[in-house]
Amino acid sequence: MTPKKIVAFAIGPIGAAILGFISLPIITWFFTQEDVGRMAMFQVTLSFSTLLFSLGLDQSYVREFHEVENKPALLKRAMLPGLILLTIAVIVLLSLGELIASWLFGVPHLHLGVLVVLALVTSYISRFLSLVLRMNERGLAFSMSQLLPKLLLLVIIGGYIAADADKDLTNLVLANTAALAFVCAIYGWNTREEWLAGIRAKLDIDQLKMMLRFGLPLILGGLAFWGLTAIDKVFLRALASFEDLAVYSVSVSFAAAAGILQSVFSTVWAPTVYKWASAGIGLEKVHKVNRYVLAMVVLGFCLAGLLSWIVAIFLPPNYATVQWIVVSCIGYPLLYTLSETTVVGIGISRRSSFSMLASIVAFLLNLVGNWWLIPIFGAAGAAVSTCISFWVFFFLRTEFSVYLWKPMPRLLLYSFTLSVVFGAVVFTIWGEILQGWMVVYWLVVLGCWAVAFRVEMREVIGLIGRRKPIVV
Structure with a gap:
């Protein structure tokens, strides 16, 4: 990878970190310490869901990328099994009503549970679409997809402050979920050729089994x-x-x-x-x-x-x-x-x-x-x-x-x-x-x-x- 490409990949993490350093003190000053703690549980849940439902196939995708010709088909094999399982899990979670928010935040509100479910789905999809940009060495697109959600989160928090909106848990979760949905949309647009071709590709069960043999131990x-x-x-x-x-x-x-x-x-x-x-x-x-x-x-x-x-x-x-x-x-x-x-x-x-x-x-x-x-x-x-x-x-x-x-x-x-x-x-x-x-x-x-x-x-x-x- 050339120095120019490395710089392109570095723009996103560096810019996102800078925006995070700006938004974090603002959040600690304007939102209660309890709500900042509750957001930590929100992030824990997102990371758990992505790791669990990926079935290790995200690692299989990275491992096999340079070994296969049909890369859209590889994306489909890697992404589809977990997406099906996640959809089933989301339906079950929504049927439980207020239990999600009660367990995570100690606040039994149904609308918080809906926002959490939306965040789970967008995080999973973003994980695989980001790998497409990463493996194809599209550094600038990858970086912008990381940078823009942080900017959106900062804008939303700033909007709350300017409009004197309620500095409560709902608005904090809403801001973070909106940023996650935005990054998913950006990833989807930047990788549209790959995932559209993947939808049309035939699912090779034998290749999927081979990928699962590598990925399942990673679960x-x-x-x-x-x-x-x-x-x-x-x-x-x-x-x-x-x-x-x-x-x-x-x-x-x-x-x-x-x-x-x-x-x-x-x-x-x-x-x-x-x-x-x-x-x-x-x-x-x-x-x-x-x-x-x-x-x-x-x-x-x-x-x-x-x-x-x-x-x-x-x-x-x-x-x-x-x-x-x-x-x-x-x-x-x-x-x-x-x-x-x-x-x-x-x-x-x-x-x-x-x-x-x-x-x-x-x-x-x-x-x-x-x-x-x-x-x-x-x-x-x-x-x-x-x-x-x-x-x-x-x-x-x-x-x-x-x-x-x-x-x-x-x-x-x-x-x-x-x-x-x-x-x-x-x-x-x-x-x-x-x-x-x-x-x-x-x-x-x-x-x-x-x-x-x-x-x-x-x-x-x-x-x-x-x-x-x-x-x-």
Whole structure:
């Protein structure tokens, strides 16, 4: 993938993150802390639904894209089974009336349940249509489809404020659902040739069975991964309060800055590495990418530890603890991104059960961690548990990939990641007490980083200066 295409793919996540940073403080100032917490449960439900009903076929679509000629037919095989199951589930959910909203929000209103159902359907469809843009390397269209919904959400929230509309849960859910429906419509327009051809394509049952053999093990793994990323919010809902959930969800939202790296890299990496594998390109490129991503991950942790105090400036006083919690929250996007560079052996060998096993082990660890830490530390405990669990997830994916494919150097990988995770945990729980010491700690790690990755730094400086990179 050329630098121009990478930039095109990067516009969306970066622009969406910037708009998110603008809209998030506005939401915290104008909507109640309880309603912000309830929206966290809304997001958890959307992610669970997409993972469950995709049946792992979204991953099969990515894996088989470069191997098949009829790509619209591949889209149909990947999308149709889950869409049928989701339709049945939606009908059942609507028949339950107010139960959906009562369980999610603690508010028994039928219209909230209808909005949730609409969001579930549009999120599922958007997931597969986004893959069409991603795999066809249509970076600008992909980015605009991510950017415009965030802009719409900001416009709607701004409209509420300008019109002095009710700052209640209904309007907050409505704004988010409208943004999801809008992105689905944009994806549908940008991929109309592909899905219209897919509708006319014949459904190949044998090929579908082959895709399901790859994808079905990912259902359990997908559920485990959902639990790994969402069980903290579920436990906070059960063991704490919507206020704690709001503080945690805002911390996670600010951690979306690290999610820019995850989103851009994951979008570009999967098609690229499978293309390399098909072309028989050696392991050296994968190792080089891994070092660059490791450098960005360590730098991200250090900068978050040194600069997290800035977020408190933009938030109401009751969100003051976000500045400590956010450093552990970036563990999910950063460590997941790093694991994407080390897990390639599982995808290339098609042994998806190992990826599932890594998710299950990390999920069980997070389950125990949240049960133990949330009653003691509240939202901070949830952040710490998830950060540690994602390091275990990254470790298992790396070791399984080495076992199934080829060895890779791991000493630098593990020593740096353990150092930053340890620092994040201490910072989140005791950072307010150890403020000066934590600054020293992050500066020491940053100094070690500068020494360990001096070659990569020189190469980047050389590229920025448009001269040949210096290699020592």
